[in-house]
Each structure stands twice: as C-alpha cells, then as structure tokens.
Amino acid sequence: MALLRRKKKLVEEAEAPTPPTESLPDPPRTGEDGMRVMEDHRDYLLGLVEPLPYFGMSLLDAHGLTLCEDIRSETDLPAFDNSQMDGYAVRAEDIAAASQGEPLSLTVAGHVAAGDDGTEELAQGKAIKVMTGAPIPPGANAVVPLEFTDGGDEQVKIFEPVTAGEYVRLRGSDIHDGDQLMSRGQRLDARTIGLLAAAGIDKVLARPRPRVVVVSTGAELVDPGRPLERPGQIHDANSFMIAAAAKAEGCQVWRVQVASDEPEAVREAITDQLIRADLVITTGGVSKGDHDVVKQVMPSLGTCDFAEVAMQPGKPQGFGLIGEDRVPMIMLPGNPVSAYVSFQCFVRPVIRKLMGVEPLNHHPVRCVAGSVMRSAKGKLQFGRAIVREDNGRRLVDLVGGHSSHLLGDLAACNALVLLGEDTEVVDAGERVMVWMLDND
Known part of the structure; x- marks a missing residue:
C-alpha cells in the first residue's frame, strides 16, 4: 500500500x-455563465486519479473489495460423492420392491458420519447408515432418507424405493476442477467468499480499502x-x-x-x-x-x-x-x-x-412524478425526494425545499431527483430521472 x-x-x-x-x-470548458457541467467536472476528477495497487490478502479482509485476478477451481465440489440426507446408503436395486404395505428389511452393516472416510464397501442386500454430508460407501448408489424407514440401527425396514443416484450429491455436481470461480473486476461478497473457501482458497489479489x-x-x-x-x-x-x-x-x-x-x-x-x-x-x-x-x-x-x-x-x-x-x-x-x-x-x-469498482457513477432510474416539481433554469437541480411503489409504478415526491441547510429533509429522503438545466416545471405523471440512495 x-x-x-x-x-x-x-x-x-x-x-x-x-x-x-x-x-x-x-480543466473542462465552461458555459457562458462561467460554470462547468456536472458530468464534465466529475470526469475531469476521475481522469486525475488511478486505482490503488492490489496485493494479496485473506478472504475476510477482502470482503467488499474488487478482485484483481481470475480464479479457477483446483478441485471438484463436492470433492466426493456424499449423502444429501440423513438415512441409509443402499443399492437401489436391492429395495426396488419396497412399499408401505410390504417393507423390505436390510441388515445395517455400519455407520458413516460427516468427516469419516467411508471406505467400507457395501455388500449386496445390506445398508450403511449415513449422516448428511457423509461419504457414500463404495458399492452404494443411492440413499434412503430416514423418513422412509423405521430408523433401525441393526436392522432397518424400508417403506419406499429410491432410484440410482437419488439423494446423492455427486462429485463435481456443483463445481468441476478447472471451472472459473470468479473473474477480475468482481466484488467479493459473502456468497463468493463462501465459494472460494469451499474450494480451499484462503487468499486473493484485491485492491485495498x-x-x-x-x-x-x-x-x-x-x-x-x-x-x-x-x-x-x-x-x-x-x-x-x-x-x-x-x-x-x-x-x-x-x-x-x-x-x-x-x-x-x-x-x-x-x-x-x-x-x-x-x-x-x-x-x-x-x-x-x-x-x-x-x-x-x-x-x-x-x-x-x-x-x-x-x-x-x-x-x-x-x-x-x-x-x-x-x-x-x-x-x-x-x-x-x-x-x-x-x-x-x-x-x-x-x-x-x-x-476498482464498476460502475463508477450512480445508475439513474426512471420514476413518475407524484406531484408538480419546480426548478430554477440554468442549473442541474438535485431535489431531495422519497420514492415509493404504487401499483407497480415507482412514484417520486420531493421532500421539503431546495435550501442546502435542511438536514431533516435530507435524512428523510431515499433518493435524489435530477432536474436538468433546461427544466422549470415537471407535471405530475411525467417521468424524471432519480438516483436511489439506499440501495444503489
């Protein structure tokens, strides 16, 4: 830094x-009144600053910052086949005939929890009790949810069949090794940080605060x-x-x-x-x-x-x-x-x-004037306003006056209405451009 x-x-x-x-x-040119256009002055300032240099930082330190590299996964997500539910790993063909009237009974050959290696192979005609996230044992191709069984620990009765692959999270079903996780210029938020952490990434290149x-x-x-x-x-x-x-x-x-x-x-x-x-x-x-x-x-x-x-x-x-x-x-x-x-x-x-965040400027949105708006010609007026939803339309009304000391009106508004240099009157029902302040 x-x-x-x-x-x-x-x-x-x-x-x-x-x-x-x-x-x-x-500097940018001025009008006959000696004043600059707002956009010209803004662009002039932007041309005089450069993005801060980036460096490596931890994921949490990078929250809200802009990524300065493309990141690809070096692993599959999930990294192994695992159970989507608490239940029993089975061979789907072993329980194809199970029903409420004629449940099938299987011997429970073991228990596998999340974090276990799950290397014990499932024999034909048996079941292995598994917890959510537990590895699918070799030989199993489906999971019977606990709700479809009597929950037995040594023998389990199964009341509904499942198909091959059902209730199993397959390796790479979310992310494949080599998939691009994030692109340069993206902003890191809670969701993307969770994705990077799941892929085993603990540091990123980002521009500092x-x-x-x-x-x-x-x-x-x-x-x-x-x-x-x-x-x-x-x-x-x-x-x-x-x-x-x-x-x-x-x-x-x-x-x-x-x-x-x-x-x-x-x-x-x-x-x-x-x-x-x-x-x-x-x-x-x-x-x-x-x-x-x-x-x-x-x-x-x-x-x-x-x-x-x-x-x-x-x-x-x-x-x-x-x-x-x-x-x-x-x-x-x-x-x-x-x-x-x-x-x-x-x-x-x-x-x-x-x-390094885009877009640099506010994104204006169109709203419908809820009442008459008046503006002094010759200047871009920023009116403090409240935007509200009304039958699928965004209505906007001015709050208070134009005086620049009125903090109460500023605190009450959630938007700024932009009334152009040539605008003197906006009638109710006409469209105006607005900068939202609370969720832009």
Missing part, C-alpha cells in the same frame, strides 16, 4: 511546504456531545456525515476537525494527514468568503483547481493533488446538503475508481 512507501516530513511552523511544480491538465481522511474546518465547529458555549457555534455535522458516507462505500476513514479559521492551523492539519491518506476530503472553506481558508492554503499544499459547477446544491467545488505523493484532495462546500450531494456526484465515483 502507499502507506508503506511514504515518509512523514516535519513542516516548519514558519515555512509553508513547497508545492509541486507539476500542474493539473486543462482507500484510506480516507475527512477534515472539517471552521472556528464555529463543536464536536457532538459537547455543549455550545456561545452564539455562533454549531455542532459538526459535516465531518460525521461525509465520514459515514465514505465508510459506507468501503473505505477506512479518519475524521479530523480543525475548529479554527487560521490558515496555518488548517495547513498543518491537512499536511499531518498525508502519511495515512489515499484521499483527503474537506468540507467548507471553498467559496469566496473572507474565512474560506481551505481555498487560501491550497496553493501552498499542491496543485489545485477551483470551479463553479452548474448544479444546486453544490456549486463551489475544489480539487487538488497535494504533497510529494500527489494525494488527491476533494474540497466540498460547507452547507450540509451541498456537501452530501457533492459527495454523491464527485467523491463516490473517485472512491469507486480507487477501489
């Missing part, structure tokens, strides 16, 4: 670090759980929300709060995190205000790009490559809803590229 290659450098308090001289590629540091800045910030001691203070919602969103994408996350608007404090806090970061995310300080210190200190940290994107919420955006390792840093606006929507638009795709 990149962490092993990095060396932390002490930064003299009186001297800012020298920024790298390599500049960023030319990105190490993400979320930095919130502002003299007004107070950690939740601590009292607000003076007017103007607020509890820090952004860093918790964005850290949780990054964690939900599978990242390792650290949260850092800088309760200051002093440029040196912000610069030092960000620089100190580079030793453990594959991605730095900041919230606040990227607009045009006097105290937008992130924007002030970025030129001393690395190469940077600040832009206005034709979207609401989330117009001010920043990006940089900082430190000697050119760690990507995404700077989000400070209003909570703006920060969250910006995460979905820009940070989530970057995280997924670092992890």
Whole structure:
C-alpha cells in the first residue's frame, strides 16, 4: 500500500511546504455563465486519479473489495460423492420392491458420519447408515432418507424405493476442477467468499480499502456531545456525515476537525494527514468568503483547481493533488446538503475508481412524478425526494425545499431527483430521472 512507501516530513511552523511544480491538465470548458457541467467536472476528477495497487490478502479482509485476478477451481465440489440426507446408503436395486404395505428389511452393516472416510464397501442386500454430508460407501448408489424407514440401527425396514443416484450429491455436481470461480473486476461478497473457501482458497489479489481522511474546518465547529458555549457555534455535522458516507462505500476513514479559521492551523492539519491518506476530503472553506481558508492554503499544499459547477446544491467545488505523493484532495462546500450531494456526484465515483469498482457513477432510474416539481433554469437541480411503489409504478415526491441547510429533509429522503438545466416545471405523471440512495 502507499502507506508503506511514504515518509512523514516535519513542516516548519514558519515555512509553508513547497508545492509541486507539476500542474493539473486543462480543466473542462465552461458555459457562458462561467460554470462547468456536472458530468464534465466529475470526469475531469476521475481522469486525475488511478486505482490503488492490489496485493494479496485473506478472504475476510477482502470482503467488499474488487478482485484483481481470475480464479479457477483446483478441485471438484463436492470433492466426493456424499449423502444429501440423513438415512441409509443402499443399492437401489436391492429395495426396488419396497412399499408401505410390504417393507423390505436390510441388515445395517455400519455407520458413516460427516468427516469419516467411508471406505467400507457395501455388500449386496445390506445398508450403511449415513449422516448428511457423509461419504457414500463404495458399492452404494443411492440413499434412503430416514423418513422412509423405521430408523433401525441393526436392522432397518424400508417403506419406499429410491432410484440410482437419488439423494446423492455427486462429485463435481456443483463445481468441476478447472471451472472459473470468479473473474477480475468482481466484488467479493459473502456468497463468493463462501465459494472460494469451499474450494480451499484462503487468499486473493484485491485492491485495498482507500484510506480516507475527512477534515472539517471552521472556528464555529463543536464536536457532538459537547455543549455550545456561545452564539455562533454549531455542532459538526459535516465531518460525521461525509465520514459515514465514505465508510459506507468501503473505505477506512479518519475524521479530523480543525475548529479554527487560521490558515496555518488548517495547513498543518491537512499536511499531518498525508502519511495515512489515499484521499483527503474537506468540507467548507471553498467559496469566496473572507474565512474560506481551505481555498487560501491550497496553493501552498499542491496543485489545485477551483470551479463553479452548474448544479444546486453544490456549486463551489475544489480539487487538488497535494504533497510529494500527489494525494488527491476533494474540497466540498460547507452547507450540509451541498456537501452530501457533492459527495454523491464527485467523491463516490473517485472512491469507486480507487477501489476498482464498476460502475463508477450512480445508475439513474426512471420514476413518475407524484406531484408538480419546480426548478430554477440554468442549473442541474438535485431535489431531495422519497420514492415509493404504487401499483407497480415507482412514484417520486420531493421532500421539503431546495435550501442546502435542511438536514431533516435530507435524512428523510431515499433518493435524489435530477432536474436538468433546461427544466422549470415537471407535471405530475411525467417521468424524471432519480438516483436511489439506499440501495444503489
């Protein structure tokens, strides 16, 4: 991982670090209003990051990560013929005449449990009691379920016949030696990890979880759980929300709060995190205000790009490559809803590229507007919304207003409605495009 290659450098308090001289590629074009299209800005950021290098790791450590190799089985699954049921291994031809009225009686010649070698050969006219998963003894070709018998230990009465192969799991009936189990680019989940473990595979090549540091800045910030001691203070919602969103994408996350608007404090806090970061995310300080210190200190940290994107919420955006390792840093606006929507638009795709996860972007779904929706022309509007099923249709209704401080409405929604730059009114019954937030 990149962490092993990095060396932390002490930064003299009186001297800012020298920024790298390599500049960023030319940014995307803007419209007549000076703003970028959301998709253009997103694609620009994606072009500036590369997937993290992969390495070998244990199956459980790889849960949720992207596989970087094709894996073929080196064994049959099951590896041997075994019993599908608790019952008796028999020769099917020996009990062909069994019935409820005239059961057949066989001598029980042995017992085989799961884990036994099951090498005792079954003689004609006899049965061997077997447990689920036990090897089928040589000479047997079927299993009579316990429910078809009287359950005897020395002699067993069989009331129903079975056919050859019935209630037997044949070797290789699930997976053959040489079958492909997983392909490069697949994400490892509980089911695929179970399959690999069954095939005897304990390690895989996968891309690691990105190490993400979320930095919130502002003299007004107070950690939740601590009292607000003076007017103007607020509890820090952004860093918790964005850290949780990054964690939900599978990242390792650290949260850092800088309760200051002093440029040196912000610069030092960000620089100190580079030793453990594959991605730095900041919230606040990227607009045009006097105290937008992130924007002030970025030129001393690395190469940077600040832009206005034709979207609401989330117009001010920043990006940089900082430190000697050119760690990507995404700077989000400070209003909570703006920060969250910006995460979905820009940070989530970057995280997924670092992890090698496809698709990078949200998959939009079509829904039917449940009521009239209004939008300001000229910007892509992200409306907080609730999607519900109604007689086989997906209906969507907006929640609350467009203001970017309304966390209650954000928490209540399960989707974002995308209203295009040329859209002013959507009538009830018209179709709209939606990003689902809870199950995408």
